[in-house]
């Protein structure tokens with residue numbers, strides 16, 4: 001018996017009846033021989049961790065654009081926090097931790113430079129949603145267009161990680177909620193660090209229910225999800241905590257995400273991404289070879305291929321490209 005088979009047997013004995021078992025996966029689009037050590041979801045987790053799009057997350061905005069302070073979150077640290085929350089919850093509920101981790105590490109791979117401003121910019125000029133894009137990254141952009149050939153369950157969790165999505169596994173539902181818990185926690189922490197908010201600005205009734213610090217609130221929410229979802233077919237919080245979380249999220253939208261102090265540079269980012277899009281649609285010869293090949297060899301619209309390229313850029317790379325095309329260079333001799 002291989003190590004992988006032993007691990008699969010352990011899953012069968014140990015995991016909750018509602019967990020997704022590696023052995024019962026609906027499989028990959030292209031069949032492959034199994035690994036002798038790792039069950040399928042563990043293998044997918046490793047593929048995501050090793051892909052190039054994952055490494056670029058370190059230079060992509062979470063909320064604050066190109067922050068100079070060392071302690072603000074980036075898309076990478078956000079992803080790691082989502083993964084940590086998801087693993088804590090999945091482990092406590094005896095769900096498949098490897099599946100939850102794989103989905104969490106992959107969920108934001110399709111995020112544009114400059115966070116939701118970049119997403120808005122691409123959606124203004126074409127059609128763009130970061131969760132659909134995350135799936136494109138793992139399906140047909142990574143590995144020079146060959147994709148990572150992930151399992152159905154990981155792909156489903158990535159595609160359905162947003163509020164409106166309905167993941168088909170409980171592990172997917174855990175990640176969808178863990179994403180919210182993570183950003184409510186760390187975006188508030190960063191907003192306080194950045195002087196956008198103080199702890200006292202948070203409505204007292206929400207602090208009474210959830211706690212009096214960012215850390216205490218995360219702790220309350222994670223405990224509440226676990227105790228209310230034990231041996232259940234759903235991942236959910238108690239009505240009181242759920243309501244308070246939604247209120248807090250609304251408060252964050254009004255006071256952080258749409259705060260002109262934090263978002264002052266966003267219009268410029270939207271303009272810049274829009275300009276880059278127009279440029280590449282007119283000058284497809286300026287695209288890297290992989291994307292030029294995709295224009296020739298696939299039936300995707302030109303605009304889609306340009307979106308794929310721009311969405312993959314880091315904040316600083318997008319600025320660099322904008323400079324290259326639109327800012328006159330100094331004479332150097």
Ligand code: MG
Pocket residue numbers: 078082107108179
């Ligand atoms: Mg996220």
